[in-house]
Structure formats: structure tokens, C-alpha cells
Amino acid sequence: MKILNNRNTNYPIDDVFLKRYSPRAMSGETISEEELMTLFDAARWAPSAFNIQPWRFIYAENGTEDFKKFISLLSDWNQVWCAKASVLIIVISKIRGDGHEYNTHSSDTGAAWENLALQATDMDIIAHGMSGFDYERAKTELNIPDEYKVEMAIAVGKHGKIEDLPENMRAGETPNDRKPLSEIIFKGKFVG
Numbered sequence: 802m803k804i805l806n807n808r809n810t811n812y813p814i815d816d817v818f819l820k821r822y823s824p825r826a827m828s829g830e831t832i833s834e835e836e837l838m839t840l841f842d843a844a845r846w847a848p849s850a851f852n853i854q855p856w857r858f859i860y861a862e863n864g865t866e867d868f869k870k871f872i873s874l875l876s877d878w879n880q881v882w883c884a885k886a887s888v889l890i891i892v893i894s895k896i897r898g899d900g901h902e903y904n905t906h907s908s909d910t911g912a913a914w915e916n917l918a919l920q921a922t923d924m925d926i927i928a929h930g931m932s933g934f935d936y937e938r939a940k941t942e943l944n945i946p947d948e949y950k951v952e953m954a955i956a957v958g959k960h961g962k963i964e965d966l967p968e969n970m971r972a973g974e975t976p977n978d979r980k981p982l983s984e985i986i987f988k989g990k991f992v993g
């Protein structure tokens with residue numbers, strides 16, 4: 802039994818899995834170039850089928866014209882708390898290349914995003930995934946070619962105070978739980 806970050810589990814998993822979560826309260830402080838590149842470097846070491854490494858990351862730093870464009874792609878909900886993010890990232894994956902379809906481009910890129918998130922956790926930095934944004938506009942406005950799929954966005958920033966968030970967002974600051982193992986694993990065949 803392990804209890805950490807308001808979460809508990811019956812197995813001796815590494816602390817980082819319980820520590821990583823997705824707060825929205827950010828301080829507005831910038832993260833350094835070194836810190837940002839450290840996050841991308843962790844992502845780079847994810848495994849991928851045939852080591853294709855289909856992940857790509859397009860980013861914008863707060864205070865720039867690019868950031869204004871990136872934040873305008875987000876849903877109204879996400880725009881509120883992302884105003885204090887240090888960096889916004891759009892994650893894309895390469896669907897095909899060299900005459901091959903990359904069947905695992907999305908799962909490989911998911912592994913890369915999780916690497917980034919776990920590295921951020923280790924550095925006490927928030928990396929909060931988002932699907933609440935305009936995927937079509939992201940594709941056109943960020944000049945993304947057709948052989949790439951827009952996967953998700955990530956807000957990266959330093960931890961802030963819960964009072965900086967509007968009241969309706971504060972409950973989400975408590976780390977949430979997971980389905981039990983019994984609901985997600987099957988021995989031999991799927992049971993529906």
C-alpha cells in the first residue's frame with residue numbers, strides 16, 4: 802500500500818506515477834530554455850515502433866506573438882488558466898513516410914508526451930495535457946502538413962496558488978483517482 806499526493810495504490814510503483822497530475826493553478830513565472838529543452842529531451846527518449854520517432858512539438862513562449870496565436874486556438878475554459886502558462890505546445894505525429902503508414906504514430910507520441918510529463922513532475926513543473934482546442938485551425942495556422950496528425954496540446958508552467966483560479970476551477974486541483982485494475986485488465990480474452 803502506498804499513499805501519495807492524495808492517491809493510494811496497492812502495488813509498489815514508482816512515486817512519480819502518483820505525483821504526476823494536472824493542476825491548472827500556474828504562477829505566470831517563465832521556465833528557462835534549459836528546463837524546456839530538458840522536457841523535450843525526455844520526450845525524445847520514448848520508445849516507438851521501428852524507432853520511427855513520429856512525435857513533433859511546436860511551441861510558443863508566453864509574451865510572444867506566437868503565444869497569442871496558440872492561446873487563441875484553445876477553448877474558452879482552457880484560455881482562462883493557460884494565460885499563466887509559460888509555454889504552450891501543440892503535439893503532432895507523423896502518420897506516414899518513406900512509403901509506409903506508421904500504424905502506431907499516435908501511441909508512440911502518447912508515450913513521448915508522458916515522458917515529458919513525468920520529467921516535468923520530477924522538476925516540479927506542471928505539464929497539463931489538453932484536447933480542448935481547435936484542431937483544424939491549429940493545422941492550418943501552424944502550417945502543419947497533411948502527413949501529420951494534430952494529437953494534443955500541453956500547457957507548461959510553474960505551480961501557482963489555488964486562489965489565482967476562478968472558483969469553478971478550484972476543485973480540479975485535488976489529484977484524482979483511477980479505475981481499479983479489475984476494470985481494465987483481462988486474462989486471456991476481453992470480457993464485455
Ligand SMILES: Cc1cc2nc3c(=O)[nH]c(=O)nc-3n(C[C@H](O)[C@H](O)[C@H](O)COP(=O)(O)O)c2cc1C
Pocket residue numbers: 821822823824879929930931932933934953976977
Ligand atoms: C490528451 C489529454 C487531453 C486533455 N484535455 C484537457 C483540456 O482540454 N482541459 C483541461 O483542463 N484538462 C485536460 N486534460 C487533463 C485531464 O482531465 C487529466 O489528465 C485527467 O483528469 C487525469 O488527471 P491527472 O492528469 O491530474 O492525473 C487532458 C489530458 C489529456 C492527457
